[in-house]
């Protein structure tokens with residue numbers, strides 16, 4: 001049976017067995033040297049495919065071009081990215097992938113650890129995959145579909161496009177990144193070397209999803225300056241900063257907190273209360289909202305809250321400052337090249353599938369790249385339940401994700417040829 005697997009699955013099964021776990025406590029680049037083991041292999045395989053410019057840089061990033069026919073327009077250059085590292089949340093050492101043929105919709109107990117049971121009750125997406133050939137780990141590690149699925153899909157895309165010169169396509173730059181799971185995926189990415197005008201990360205969970213939005217992000221700093229005197233003689237004089245700041249924090253709306261919001265709901269999240277004493281106290285809060293209006297109303301709410309406490313405690317001084325951290329990546333996409341989204345839809349339409357636009361409640365490499373001037377939506381790679389021993393993908397999802405990406409490349413080819 002195994003030798004009848006699609007080539008993309010074959011690649012996937014090989015790549016997940018290479019341990020590339022990143023490490024947030026490490027200061028080196030890459031955070032773990034072992035990420036370069038996969039990087040070296042990818043470079044070798046790309047060169048074997050005839051991609052002469054494939055190379056790994058000193059940090060472990062892999063860059064490569066997929067050769068195009070002579071008459072291909074020079075721009076736009078389409079960048080495609082996947083990250084090589086796996087999450088620090090679960091071990092990625094000695095991954096033993098298992099294929100469960102023709103899934104029947106029931107629970108699956110993984111043989112390496114009987115306590116790891118894939119269960120459609122807690123993992124309802126499983127029920128959309130009855131009849132699929134499920135791929136899991138043996139239960140002792142994560143699977144590493146996040147993002148070896150993206151890596152395998154891009155490698156197979158390179159091989160398949162080289163064997164299919166019939167379709168017009170854009171110039172393509174591949175980039176395999178390091179340390180995405182610890183938030184450093186773009187830190188040492190060389191934008192010149194990458195050379196892309198537009199890009200996609202192949203790092204989204206599920207099928208038929210494109211992630212095009214992140215939060216607008218603002219940080220607020222509240223500083224309370226009190227009046228300090230000896231506590232024994234403080235009556236009618238002291239204004240205690242710790243008490244006043246605690247009262248401000250306690251009066252924040254509890255329903256607009258990260259622990260009570262999801263999907264498109266924003267929040268206000270007090271996340272530090274530092275270097276504080278009765279004389280001076282300070283807290284930072286992060287504000288998140290997908291819309292600009294929502295963000296503005298959170299800011300004006302905090303301003304009026306602070307004003308209320310200024311009136312209540314006239315002897316103290318209370319300041320609030322706001323600093324923009326990042327903007328919803330959607331605004332950069334709209335500014336730079338909204339075709340990254342419209343062509344993603346057109347590719348889905350051409351295959352007769354529905355593409356669902358989703359939001360990301362956190363930062364991503366694509367958001368950073370979008371901000372740096374390369375609009376980068378995130379495309380699905382078929383996997384589910386990332387960062388855990390319950391992670392899975394399917395033979396069919398990997399094949400369909402690859403197929404979708406080809407359609408997307410051809411859409412861009414038609415777009416720039418017309």
Ligand SMILES: [Zn+2]
Nearest residue numbers: 083146147203
């Ligand atoms: Zn990922």
